[in-house]
Amino acid sequence: MNTQQVADRLVALCREGKYEQAQQELYADDAVSIEMEGAPGAGPGKVQGMDAIREKGRRWMESIVEIHGGSVGDPVVAGNWFSMAMGIDATYKDMGRMPMEEICVYRVRDGKIVHEQFFYDVG
Template structure:
């Protein structure tokens, strides 16, 4: 699996199944970068750091529902829209909608950036 549509569809499928850590392990490059407004747009660099951040997030939430859109493509990029309804421990429920843009090189995701609506 290394075409852009295959990677995008696999990512959407894993996320819809709540297999976020597996998605990172399977689809991301070792030197992948993430830019997320939840992290004050400070880049997180490296697959290990991305997985650790995801594990921390998952340890503090209970996901009620998630919806992932079909991908759209442009060159070496694809985009998905995530809608996630979850409960944050000690804070209550939250609904987040975000546009997620991914860049792929050599069959792996090398960057992601999230824009929260």
Template sequence: METSRQNESQPSKETLEVGKKLVELCKRGDNMKAIDWLYAENIESQEAAAMPGMPAQMRGIEAIRKKNKEWIEQMEVHSMDVAGPFPHGDRFAVHYKMDVSEKQSGKRYQMEEVALYTVANGKIVKEEFFYMM
């Protein structure tokens, strides 16, 4: 029984490769390419909380593209550190630290979050974000 549990937590090569590619693209600021190349059509996204005009839970690649385009339009990213992937079975985590400014107000602040991604058939099928509000 213990052996099967250990095997379940071992990352698959597929999961690790998807995680490495996501981290590589995010480090280059190519988040939209990551979505286009690595996300499943029926991707599920779960934020820690709903924001004005954005529900906490979304489904479908078009909703995720829209969410990311709005982020790019609203925020200026001064720097972003991306660490990972940290694999476990069919999932991997990525740690993000960002220095950003709201374009409209100019308010600058630091953000930190952990994202947990689930992989199936070589594509990210779920993303979950954890951060302090």
């Protein structure tokens, strides 16, 4: 798949809430995931490899009490990179209800996502 196809597929799966399927289908085994520095509940700022990315996602899902809504924007593609806006309105065990919006940036190599990085306001 080219970058546009990977981006379109990721958006489709995220809009359906199929994040684990997206990771299994679209991510390289050695992918890197980077969160914002100082983000509450984000855990380690940078993890590498699918086992670590899945664990990070599992811990995040366990921190959620209820999801009230969310959004996934259309992708913007440039070469091997794409970005999209995402939003979630959720109640967390340790932070209460907190709506959040972020820009997600991805790099694609050989038809797989090899890098993801999230940008959002902290605090």
